[in-house]
Amino acid sequence: MSPDAMTVRLHLRRIRVVDVTVDLPERLEVVVEDTRRVVRCPHCGFRTTRVHDRRRVRVRDVTFGGRPTVLIWLRRRLTCEDCSGRFLEEHPEFVLGRVSHVTRRLARTLVRDVNRLPIRELSRRWGLGWHFIMGLVASWSELVVAERRRRRCRVLMVDETSLRRRHRYVTVLINGETGEGLGVVRHRNSQALSGFFASQGHRWCRGVRVVVTDGSEAYRAAIRSHLGHATHVVDRFHVARWFASALIEVRRRIQRIGPHGSRPAYDPDVFRSRYLQLRREDRPRRGSEEPPRTRPCRPPRAGSRLDPLPAPPPHLPSRGR
Numbered sequence: 076m077s078p079d080a081m082t083v084r085l086h087l088r089r090i091r092v093v094d095v096t097v098d099l100p101e102r103l104e105v106v107v108e109d110t111r112r113v114v115r116c117p118h119c120g121f122r123t124t125r126v127h128d129r130r131r132v133r134v135r136d137v138t139f140g141g142r143p144t145v146l147i148w149l150r151r152r153l154t155c156e157d158c159s160g161r162f163l164e165e166h167p168e169f170v171l172g173r174v175s176h177v178t179r180r181l182a183r184t185l186v187r188d189v190n191r192l193p194i195r196e197l198s199r200r201w202g203l204g205w206h207f208i209m210g211l212v213a214s215w216s217e218l219v220v221a222e223r224r225r226r227r228c229r230v231l232m233v234d235e236t237s238l239r240r241r242h243r244y245v246t247v248l249i250n251g252e253t254g255e256g257l258g259v260v261r262h263r264n265s266q267a268l269s270g271f272f273a274s275q276g277h278r279w280c281r282g283v284r285v286v287v288t289d290g291s292e293a294y295r296a297a298i299r300s301h302l303g304h305a306t307h308v309v310d311r312f313h314v315a316r317w318f319a320s321a322l323i324e325v326r327r328r329i330q331r332i333g334p335h336g337s338r339p340a341y342d343p344d345v346f347r348s349r350y351l352q353l354r355r356e357d358r359p360r361r362g363s364e365e366p367p368r369t370r371p372c373r374p375p376r377a378g379s380r381l382d383p384l385p386a387p388p389p390h391l392p393s394r395g396r
């Protein structure tokens with residue numbers, strides 16, 4: 076043994092270190108095996124100790140002292156003494172893929188790092204396949220969603236979005252109190268939302284107190300049949316958008332329609348009115364003698380669900396003026 080040698084632990088459950096085969100400054104390879112002697116047959120449940128052979132499986136682990144570490148797992152193939160079937164043992168600390176294998180703690184590290192780095196970069200750093208890492212993230216996200224959906228949700232937010240612009244529409248469901256996504260359901264119709272409510276079950280639906288939507292007619296039927304007891308709120312963004320589009324429609328009509336012989340679209344006041352919506356009210360208007368109007372900053376009233384509406388819209392010149 077070299078004079079600067081020391082002993083460190085792997086801190087892996089039910090794992091025994093058999094040998095350290097490579098101990099270089101740039102990498103570490105450790106041969107390990109399962110500490111269990113008796114293994115239960117997956118076919119008949121009989122407990123067996125008869126080892127048919129051992130295979131060497133390379134399992135990537137987290138770095139030790141900055142060194143990339145590979146565990147060589149002596150994976151046993153056992154023969155059942157009852158049904159004579161042969162089977163490979165499993166280990167709770169290892170995640171086995173088709174080609175790549177990692178320890179469970181490395182899998183956790185990878186899933187956590189996907190928040191900060193692209194999968195391609197992680198794949199390069201760890202020498203693992205892109206699809207393998209993507210598979211880990213997908214299986215982890217399924218667990219997270221199952222856990223989130225199991226919990227009670229009092230404020231449910233529903234909206235639609237398109238994955239490919241104007242092509243594949245999906246319905247997104249969010250827990251309004253925690254901000255956690257509960258699911259993305261294909262399509263944006265009543266059946267899509269009803270299917271989600273049906274999968275969540277009657278008890279979960281009973282727990283929803285408030286449901287927030289964009290006012291879509293398609294969702295209304297599903298909400299009425301499954302969440303009839305909940306308060307239905309139309310979200311402020313969409314209300315403001317409806318208001319703005321109605322305002323634009325009125326402005327266009329004023330531009331188009333005027334008394335016979337007049338051309339309201341060329342009236343400077345009418346023409347400029349389209350920019351009023353883009354201008355902040357507290358900025359002075361160019362060429363105007365009016366003093367700038369400032370919007371009073373009112374604190375929201377206690378108990379009010381919506382903030383007060385902004386100050387009255389700027390005066391539009393009436394047609395024919």
Ligand SMILES: [Zn+2]
Nearest residue numbers: 116119155158
């Ligand atoms: Zn058996």
